[in-house]
Amino acid sequence: MIWRMTLGELSAQLASRAVSAREATLQQLERIDAVEPKIHAFLRVDREGALAMADAADARIQAGRRRGPLDGVPLALKDAFNQLGTETTAGSKILRGYVSPYDATAVARLKDAGAVLLGKLNMDEFAMGSSTEHSAFGPTHNPWDLSRTPGGSSGGSSAAVAARACFGALGTDTGGSIRQPASHCGVVGLKPTYGRVSRYGVVAYASSLDQVGPLARTVADCALILQAIAGPDPRDATSAARAVPDFGAGLNQGVAGLTLGVPSEYFVPGMDPEVERAVRAAVETYEALGARVVPVSLPHTRYALSCYYLLATAEASSNLARYDGVKFGQRAAGAQSVGEMVARTRAEGFGPEVKRRIVLGTYALSAGYYDAYTLRAQKVRTLIRRDFDQVFERVDALLTPTAPTPAFLLGERAPPLQRYLGDVFTLSCNLAGIPGLSVPCGFTHAGLPVGMQLLGKPWDEAGLLRLAAAYERENDLSARIPGAVA
Amino acid sequence: MAQDLAAQVRRVAALSNLALSEGELGALAGELSVILAHVAELHALDLAGVPPMTHAALDEAPPLREDSVCPSLGAERAAALAPEREGTQVVVPRVIE
Numbered sequence: 001m002i003w004r005m006t007l008g009e010l011s012a013q014l015a016s017r018a019v020s021a022r023e024a025t026l027q028q029l030e031r032i033d034a035v036e037p038k039i040h041a042f043l044r045v046d047r048e049g050a051l052a053m054a055d056a057a058d059a060r061i062q063a064g065r066r067r068g069p070l071d072g073v074p075l076a077l078k079d080a081f082n083q084l085g086t087e088t089t090a091g092s093k094i095l096r097g098y099v100s101p102y103d104a105t106a107v108a109r110l111k112d113a114g115a116v117l118l119g120k121l122n123m124d125e126f127a128m129g130s131s132t133e134h135s136a137f138g139p140t141h142n143p144w145d146l147s148r149t150p151g152g153s154s155g156g157s158s159a160a161v162a163a164r165a166c167f168g169a170l171g172t173d174t175g176g177s178i179r180q181p182a183s184h185c186g187v188v189g190l191k192p193t194y195g196r197v198s199r200y201g202v203v204a205y206a207s208s209l210d211q212v213g214p215l216a217r218t219v220a221d222c223a224l225i226l227q228a229i230a231g232p233d234p235r236d237a238t239s240a241a242r243a244v245p246d247f248g249a250g251l252n253q254g255v256a257g258l259t260l261g262v263p264s265e266y267f268v269p270g271m272d273p274e275v276e277r278a279v280r281a282a283v284e285t286y287e288a289l290g291a292r293v294v295p296v297s298l299p300h301t302r303y304a305l306s307c308y309y310l311l312a313t314a315e316a317s318s319n320l321a322r323y324d325g326v327k328f329g330q331r332a333a334g335a336q337s338v339g340e341m342v343a344r345t346r347a348e349g350f351g352p353e354v355k356r357r358i359v360l361g362t363y364a365l366s367a368g369y370y371d372a373y374t375l376r377a378q379k380v381r382t383l384i385r386r387d388f389d390q391v392f393e394r395v396d397a398l399l400t401p402t403a404p405t406p407a408f409l410l411g412e413r414a415p416p417l418q419r420y421l422g423d424v425f426t427l428s429c430n431l432a433g434i435p436g437l438s439v440p441c442g443f444t445h446a447g448l449p450v451g452m453q454l455l456g457k458p459w460d461e462a463g464l465l466r467l468a469a470a471y472e473r474e475n476d477l478s479a480r481i482p483g484a485v486a
Numbered sequence: 487m488a489q490d491l492a493a494q495v496r497r498v499a500a501l502s503n504l505a506l507s508e509g510e511l512g513a514l515a516g517e518l519s520v521i522l523a524h525v526a527e528l529h530a531l532d533l534a535g536v537p538p539m540t541h542a543a544l545d546e547a548p549p550l551r552e553d554s555v556c557p558s559l560g561a562e563r564a565a566a567l568a569p570e571r572e573g574t575q576v577v578v579p580r581v582i583e
Contacts, residue, residue, distance in 0.1 A: 098567065099567070101559055101563050101564070101566075101567065102559065194542035194543065195542075195543055208540065208541045208542050209542065234551040237550070238541070238543050240543070302527075303527065303528060303531065305524075306524060306525035306527055306528050307528070309521065309525065310525055310528075317502060321502075321503070324503070325569060326568070326569075326576060326578055327564070327567060327568050327576055328567035328568060328569075329569070330569065331569035331570065335579055336579060337579055337580070337581075338578050338579050338580075338581050339503075340505075340579075341578065341579055342503045343503045343504060343505035344505050346502075346503055346504050346505070347504055347505040347506060350504070352510075355504060355506065355510065355514070356514060356517060358502050358504065359495060359498050359499060359502060359504070359514050359518065360518060360521060362498045362501050362502045363494065363495075363498045363518065366497075366498060366501060372529075373525065373528075375538055376528050376529070376533060377525075377528060378538030378539055378540055379533040379536040379537070379538050379539075380528055380531060380533070381538070381539040382536050382537055382538065382539040383531070383533075383536060385539055415517070415520065416517050416520075416521065417517075417520050417521055417524055430542070431542070432542070433542030433543070
C-alpha cells in the first residue's frame, strides 16, 4: 500500500522508479474516497489536475530530470491558499465560487518542486477558530475519534495527514492553527519564524501574525516541505531576505549538549493530567538523551490571550474589509444602494465567529478605544517578545504542551472566551514571531494523541527539527494509523 | 453600561459594514462585555516607556524590490471575477442618487 508510506519513503520509491507518481496519486485518490465520508477533510478534490501533475512528474523522472524529493509526491493545501484555476473559499460562504487567478508563492514553489496537488482542505472560516466547526461547509472529524474535532483552524490539513489522505499538507498559523490541530491529530506541524515563508496569495487573517507552514507525519517530512516553500519573495515585503539553511542536515545530530527550558507558566491548573504526564515524560526522554533541562519563566504569558485577541481581531477587521461583494466572491441580491449591498453581502456571507471578531477588532480600533486597547496590546506584545529574548540567552529551545487538553468533542458548546483559552499555549509564539513545532509525544487512555510544543530562537527551525527528530527516534508514533480509518 | 455597550456594538457594526439583526447585536454585546472584562487585565500592567510592537518582522528593514513595471492580472482576468460586470467593468448599484 503506497498510502501507508511516509513522504520520505514514497520519495525514495519514486526516485528509484519502484513506483510511479501516477500509481501513488491514484492510490491516494482511492484512499481519499475511502476516508472522506468519515472525516470530511477535503472541501474539493482535483482529480484531473492531480493526475496531470503526476503524469508530468513521471515524464520528468523517466527523462532523468527529477526535480527533487517532492517531485511526484501527492500533497494538499488548506483552502486559504490561492491555487491558479481552483476555487479558494477560506471556509467562507462569502468566497464561494471565487476561482483563484494566480498561485500563492508557497503553492508556486510546491509546483516548481514537482508536487502533485490533490485539492483543498477544510478550515475554520478565515482561519478563525480551533476546531474547523466554524467552516461554512461543515466540520471535519478527527480520524482518532470521529465524534471529536481535529483541532483548527488547519483541521482539514491535520485530519487528512493523519488519515493518510495525503503525504503532507500546507497550513497557516496565526495563533496556533498549525500546531494545535497537529497535536490533536497526532502529526507533526511546524510554524516557521515570521518572514521565513512568503504570505503572498494566502487569504489573510492577521497579517503581523500569519505564517505558512507544513503538516506531515514525520519530522523529516516536515523538513522536506519547509525546504521547498521557504525563502525570500519579492511579492511579500515581510518575507525575510535570509539564506535558507538545509533543514534536513541536522536531523541526526542528537541533542547532547543542548539546553531546553521548561516554562512554569505552561503547566496550568485545569490542564488535562494525561497531557501533563505525556509532556513531563518527554522532558525525561530529552534528559536521557543528554540534553540539559532547566526551569524558566515567561512572566507575561498570562497576558498573551488578551493581547492576541485584541491585535488579531483588529488586523482581521482591516483585512476582511475587502469582502464587499464588488470585485469578487458572493454578492447579496436585490440591494438598492452600494452601502446596502456591501452591508448585506457581509452579513449574509460571514459566519458568527467572523462577525464576532470583526466587531471586537473594529471596537478596539475605533476612536476613543484605540489607546486603551490596541496600543496597549501592542506594548504588551513587546513584553512578551522580551520574555523570549531573555530566556533564549540561556536556553536553545523551550518545551511545552501544545494544547491544555486532547481533542474536544464536536458540538461542545462553550462561551467564546472559554474556547479561546484552549489556544493559550500557542499564541505567544505568533506574537513574538518565533518558530514553533508540535510533535506527537503520546496518547491518552482513550486513544487520543497528545502533542508537545518546541519553541525556538528566531530563524532556528533547523534546531527545532533536530530536537523533534531526536525525540521521534526514541518514541516514534508516526506508524500508528487511526482506528476509525484503519 | 450594558445599554452603552449595545449602542457601541450598533455603531461598530455600522463602521464594519455589517447589517446585523437585533438578535445578533444583542448576543454580540453580551459576548463583547465578557471579552472586554477579560482583556481589562492589560490595564493592570505598567507600560510606561514600553514601545509598541506593531509587527513581527524580525529583521530591521524589509527588502524593497526594484521600482519597475511587472506583469499584473490585467483588466480582463480581474473583471472576470466580479459578481456582475459589463465587459471589463464591474457593475454596482447606483452610487449617486
